Amino acid sequence: MTKCQACGKEEAAQEICGVCGKAYCSDHISRQKHNCFVDPKGVHMGQTRVYTKTYGTGAAKKTNPPKADYYDKDQFEQRHGYTASRSPPLWKKILNSPTYIIIIICVILQLVGLGAYIFQNPILAYIFNSLVLFSSVDAIIARPWTLVTHMFLHSPTNIFHIAFNMITLYFFGRYLEQVIGKKSFVLMYLASGVVAALGFLLIEYWITGGNTVVGLVGASGAIFAVLGAVAVINPNLQVFLVVIPMKIKYLVVIYGLISVLLMGDGSVIAHAAHLSGIIVGLAFGYHYRKRLREKAQKQNYY
Numbered sequence: 001m002t003k004c005q006a007c008g009k010e011e012a013a014q015e016i017c018g019v020c021g022k023a024y025c026s027d028h029i030s031r032q033k034h035n036c037f038v039d040p041k042g043v044h045m046g047q048t049r050v051y052t053k054t055y056g057t058g059a060a061k062k063t064n065p066p067k068a069d070y071y072d073k074d075q076f077e078q079r080h081g082y083t084a085s086r087s088p089p090l091w092k093k094i095l096n097s098p099t100y101i102i103i104i105i106c107v108i109l110q111l112v113g114l115g116a117y118i119f120q121n122p123i124l125a126y127i128f129n130s131l132v133l134f135s136s137v138d139a140i141i142a143r144p145w146t147l148v149t150h151m152f153l154h155s156p157t158n159i160f161h162i163a164f165n166m167i168t169l170y171f172f173g174r175y176l177e178q179v180i181g182k183k184s185f186v187l188m189y190l191a192s193g194v195v196a197a198l199g200f201l202l203i204e205y206w207i208t209g210g211n212t213v214v215g216l217v218g219a220s221g222a223i224f225a226v227l228g229a230v231a232v233i234n235p236n237l238q239v240f241l242v243v244i245p246m247k248i249k250y251l252v253v254i255y256g257l258i259s260v261l262l263m264g265d266g267s268v269i270a271h272a273a274h275l276s277g278i279i280v281g282l283a284f285g286y287h288y289r290k291r292l293r294e295k296a297q298k299q300n301y302y
Helices: 073-080 090-095 098-119 122-129 137-142 146-152 159-180 182-208 220-233 248-262 271-301
Strands: 043-045 048-051 083-086 238-241 244-247
Touching: 090 098, 098 122, 098 146, 098 159, 098 182, 137 146, 146 182, 159 182, 159 220, 159 271, 182 220, 182 271, 220 248, 220 271, 238 248, 244 248, 248 271
Parallel strands: 048 083
Antiparallel strands: 043 048, 238 244
16 A cells, blocks of 8 residues: 555555655646656756755646645655755845855945935934044044944945945855855954054054044955955956956956055055055965865875
C-alpha cells in the first residue's frame, strides 16, 4: 500500500510524479493538482543553485511551477546531483550585507542634511552638525564620535558626492565583503575611515597652523581604502574610469597621484583623506591576501 502525498489516500499502487518523485493517487498525480518543484534553471553558485519562489501556470512548458512552495530535498538531490536552496527575501539580503547597511545609513543621513539645508530646520541642522568632524582638537575631544560618524555624512548641496561614493561602495564593497568576510570588512571599513580622518587632520594642521575650522564629511577615505584593498587582492580586476576600461591597480595609482598633486589646494575635496584611505587600504589588502593564500595552501595540503 502506498499513501498519496496530497490527500493521504492509500492504494495498492499509485503513480510516481516524474518531477518530485512522490507517490500520488489518480486524482492528484497531475502537477496542477499537487505542489511540485520544477527546476527553473536557477543561478549557479558553486555546487549550489539558488531558487526564488515562483507561481504560475506554465508547468507544461517547465517554466513557472504551479504553487512551487517547497521541494523535497532528498529526492531533488538524488535526481539532479546538487543541492538546491531558496533565495532569501530581499530584506534579509540587505540586513545580511554590511555594504547595504552602510548605504542605507548614508542615504538616511543625507536626507537629514538635505532637510536641514532646504527647510532650514534647526533640529535637523543640529543633528547633522553634531556628526561632522571638525579640524580642532577641542572639537574632537568634545565630540570624539565624529571620527566615525563623519564617514556616513555627505555634502547636502552636492548630490554627486554621495552618488559617487555609494555607487563605488555598491560594486566593490559587496565584492570585498564576500572575499574577506563581513566582520573583517566592517572592521577594515571603519578603521580606514578613522585613519583617513586622522591623515586629513594632520595635513590640515600642517598647512594652516592649527587654526582651521574646516569640517570633514564623506565616506571617501573608507571608499578609497576599499579600492586599495581590492587592488591588492585582485589587481587585474577590470574596472572603468568613466568610460575607459583598465585594471583596478592602475585606477588606484591614478587616484593616488591625483591626491598627492592636489593635496593642500584649498578646495573642499579632502585629498589628504583620500590618500590616507588608499594607504591603509593597501595595508589591509596585503594582510588579507596573505591570509587567503595561507588558507588556500592549507586546503590544498589537506
